[in-house]
Amino acid sequence: MNGGPDPSAPWSGPFIRYDLVKELAVALGVVALLAVVLTVLFSSPDDPPTTIQSWARADPSDFVATSVTELAGTSEVAEYGPPYTHTPEATQKIGPLDLQSTPGVRIPIDTEKDFVLEPLRTIPGTPRLQLAIHTWEAAPARVREGWIAAYEEALERARFPGQQAVLVPGGRYGPVATMMVSLLADAQSGGLDGTLLTEDHRFYQTNYTKPLLFLSGGEYFEGRAEGQHLLGTQWGMMNETGSYPGQVWLWLYTFWYQIEPFLESPNADALIFALMGILSLAFVCIPFIPGLRTLPRHLRLYRVIWRDHYREVES
Numbered sequence: 415m416n417g418g419p420d421p422s423a424p425w426s427g428p429f430i431r432y433d434l435v436k437e438l439a440v441a442l443g444v445v446a447l448l449a450v451v452l453t454v455l456f457s458s459p460d461d462p463p464t465t466i467q468s469w470a471r472a473d474p475s476d477f478v479a480t481s482v483t484e485l486a487g488t489s490e491v492a493e494y495g496p497p498y499t500h501t502p503e504a505t506q507k508i509g510p511l512d513l514q515s516t517p518g519v520r521i522p523i524d525t526e527k528d529f530v531l532e533p534l535r536t537i538p539g540t541p542r543l544q545l546a547i548h549t550w551e552a553a554p555a556r557v558r559e560g561w562i563a564a565y566e567e568a569l570e571r572a573r574f575p576g577q578q579a580v581l582v583p584g585g586r587y588g589p590v591a592t593m594m595v596s597l598l599a600d601a602q603s604g605g606l607d608g609t610l611l612t613e614d615h616r617f618y619q620t621n622y623t624k625p626l627l628f629l630s631g632g633e634y635f636e637g638r639a640e641g642q643h644l645l646g647t648q649w650g651m652m653n654e655t656g657s658y659p660g661q662v663w664l665w666l667y668t669f670w671y672q673i674e675p676f677l678e679s680p681n682a683d684a685l686i687f688a689l690m691g692i693l694s695l696a697f698v699c700i701p702f703i704p705g706l707r708t709l710p711r712h713l714r715l716y717r718v719i720w721r722d723h724y725r726e727v728e729s
Contacts, residue, residue: 464638466610466625470601473634474574477601478594480632482569484525485590486562489631491525498523498627506684513684521623529628533609534596543596546589553588561588578602666690 462468470477483489495501497520505514534547550558568582575581580598582591600606610624629635639645667690676682701707710716717724 461642464629464635465604466601466607466628467604469629469632469634470598470606471577473632474577474580474598474602475569475572476632476634478572478580478598479566479569480628481530481594481597482562482566482590484529484628484631485531485593486559487526489525491523491627491631497521506681508681508684508688513687523624523627528624529610530593530597533600533606534593536609537596537600537605540596543592546592549589550593557588561586561590565590565594 466477480489484492487493492499493501495503495505496515496518499522500519505512507513531547531551534543537543553561564585565582565587568585568587572580572582578599580595597606600609607625610628611619611622636645667686670676670686670689671682676686679685696703
């Protein structure tokens with residue numbers, strides 16, 4: 415026994431009244447106030463989502479120009495390759511290993527049908543439009559290319575009165591002009607967003623692949639991403655508290671996109687994926703790498719960390 419007080423003996427000292435409920439209420443109020451203040455000062459920006467409707471209303475010229483390339487099959491999505499299209503030239507490779515083509519086309523996208531023709535077919539009460547679709551499908555490829563080329567040239571002189579319609583000078587566009595007018599109107603009404611979501615006929619619509627791929631073909635979506643520093647040529651991935659440096663844990667990935675040979679490489683995604691895999695594996699294997707695993711012992715870092723202990727022992 416050390417001669418101290420018996421912890422099992424009754425307390426004979428003074429008592430102080432303690433209101434646990436009051437303290438809980440005060441603590442809750444203080445935490446709630448701090449949460450509100452910090453939310454106002456440091457919260458993430460609540461930007462409205464980018465939809466096809468907002469795109470078509472804000473920049474109808476870009477929407478129509480993109481839609482024409484989707485109809486012609488010359489858009490970035492149409493020529494991307496797996497997992498969307500059969501385009502073997504557009505692939506991510508690491509030497510002879512073709513990472514992009516190995517899984518195959520798992521999400522087939524036909525931009526002509528999925529983004530233009532099928533949505534237009536769902537618009538009711540439009541016999542002229544349905545005739546235009548039939549005319550397009552019945553025409554040979556050479557004739558279609560001529561219509562597309564003429565319409566794309568006319569878009570440079572097109573007018574968009576009230577940002578709600580597209581008017582091009584007279585020309586030989588075949589059914590293209592009729593289809594683009596209808597597609598723009600459908601997009602601005604919000605109908606195209608819904609159509610692209612319901613094409614797979616599922617009850618719960620959580621697959622936004624087609625709307626996102628359509629959006630990615632235009633300059634409007636890229637412009638919004640650039641404003642948030644989300645492009646591959648920029649450092650940020652998602653800037654919640656400012657324009658720099660973005661989410662810190664992603665800086666190591668975005669760093670490689672800023673230097674050669676990754677900066678200009680068409681295989682940058684695959685190469686950086688492989689590089690980060692090697693670096694991550696090396697980090698995990700540090701305890702097993704001879705020389706490196708004993709480096710702290712050779713540098714006697716443990717004596718720096720536990721300096722107070724060693725000072726007492728040696729004294």
